[in-house]
Amino acid sequence: MVSSSIEHLVRDNIRSMKAYSSARSLYTRGILLDANESPYEAPIPNQNASLNRYPDGSNRELREYLGSLFHQEDKNLALGNGSDEIIDLLVRIFCQPLKDKILILPPTFGMYRVAAQMNQVDIIEVENQPDILLENRPLPLSLPVQEILERSKDSVKIIFICNPNNPTGSTFRREDILNLVKESECLVVVDEAYGDFMDEPGFSNEIHHFPNLVILKTFSKAFGLAGIRLGVAIAPEEIIELIQKVKLPYNINILTSQIILRNRIHMEFVNDNVKLILKNKTMLEAELKKIKGVKAVIPSQSNFLLVRFNESDKVFSELVKKGFIVRKVDSKYGLENCLRISVGNESENQGLIDVLNTLENN
Numbered sequence: 001m002v003s004s005s006i007e008h009l010v011r012d013n014i015r016s017m018k019a020y021s022s023a024r025s026l027y028t029r030g031i032l033l034d035a036n037e038s039p040y041e042a043p044i045p046n047q048n049a050s051l052n053r054y055p056d057g058s059n060r061e062l063r064e065y066l067g068s069l070f071h072q073e074d075k076n077l078a079l080g081n082g083s084d085e086i087i088d089l090l091v092r093i094f095c096q097p098l099k100d101k102i103l104i105l106p107p108t109f110g111m112y113r114v115a116a117q118m119n120q121v122d123i124i125e126v127e128n129q130p131d132i133l134l135e136n137r138p139l140p141l142s143l144p145v146q147e148i149l150e151r152s153k154d155s156v157k158i159i160f161i162c163n164p165n166n167p168t169g170s171t172f173r174r175e176d177i178l179n180l181v182k183e184s185e186c187l188v189v190v191d192e193a194y195g196d197f198m199d200e201p202g203f204s205n206e207i208h209h210f211p212n213l214v215i216l217k218t219f220s221k222a223f224g225l226a227g228i229r230l231g232v233a234i235a236p237e238e239i240i241e242l243i244q245k246v247k248l249p250y251n252i253n254i255l256t257s258q259i260i261l262r263n264r265i266h267m268e269f270v271n272d273n274v275k276l277i278l279k280n281k282t283m284l285e286a287e288l289k290k291i292k293g294v295k296a297v298i299p300s301q302s303n304f305l306l307v308r309f310n311e312s313d314k315v316f317s318e319l320v321k322k323g324f325i326v327r328k329v330d331s332k333y334g335l336e337n338c339l340r341i342s343v344g345n346e347s348e349n350q351g352l353i354d355v356l357n358t359l360e361n362n
Contacts, residue, residue: 083231143176169300196222
């Protein structure tokens with residue numbers, strides 16, 4: 001007799017894993033302050049793509065242009081359907097299922113864990129809290145380099161460092177990251193999704209000095225192009241060749257490619273976008289600190305703020321009722337009663353503050 005369920009056919013690791021919960025899978029309407037997108041849309045006119053043809057499977061022209069944008073040669077760039085795809089590809093390339101491991105620094109971006117679980121790769125955690133959650137702790141934070149090096153001896157192939165970190169917005173000392181790359185025998189992936197908001201330059205140029213360093217970039221934040229789903233890996237040529245070998249044949253669709261190539265990137269918009277978001281963040285942070293129900297606003301070098309409330313569940317529910325969508329973060333790793341709030345435009349931020357003040361007065 002044929003079973004009425006296919007559950008017995010599913011791999012054990014897939015059956016037991018928890019799926020990554022993307023912001024847009026939860027909420028699609030309202031004042032969206034939950035996904036760390038830019039509140040300012042990039043100036044992209046209508047496109048006229050030849051949709052009857054496959055796109056360039058090697059993404060050669062797009063990689064050449066983005067290489068000029070990031071001051072790199074195209075041979076040092078690989079592209080993905082968002083950084084998520086690149087994270088998954090790196091785990092598949094370097095980690096043997098049921099044998100190798102990755103190392104992460106929780107609390108951090110959830111896709112590192114999801115990619116490992118999908119590929120039956122174990123996870124070693126080196127918690128970097130409570131440093132992160134000390135309200136007055138200046139940035140950048142020290143990185144526990146020696147502990148990471150020691151723990152990574154246990155079959156670790158990849159170390160993921162989100163810098164600035166999501167969901168905390170904190171950064172790590174540059175010399176600590178470089179020392180880790182220099183001393184480690186693992187691949188070190190520095191995820192710079194929020195790197196455009198940092199006070200100091202990123203690590204892209206360091207790939208020419210270290211064969212085990214990968215930098216991740218995205219167009220979803222400062223560039224205001226979250227909807228086109230474009231992620232970039234900047235790495236030594238040997239690593240790029242491996243990514244090109246295992247990626248799907250047409251992983252970057254022709255609409256995404258032509259939006260970039262036909263319009264090019266107006267860096268004036270990006271730079272102005274960053275300045276405006278940082279200005280709005282400063283104002284939002286100051287107003288949040290005045291609210292009685294707010295216990296702490298964590299220092300941030302990103303386009304969002306991690307905020308600890310007295311009663312975050314109550315605040316979240318009331319904000320949703322008023323149409324303001326923020327992000328609930330995992331209660332583990334010291335994040336109890338914390339909400340992550342993306343920086344919106346001036347009217348969105350003021351509306352949020354008005355609602356929070358109303359809650360305090362009721």
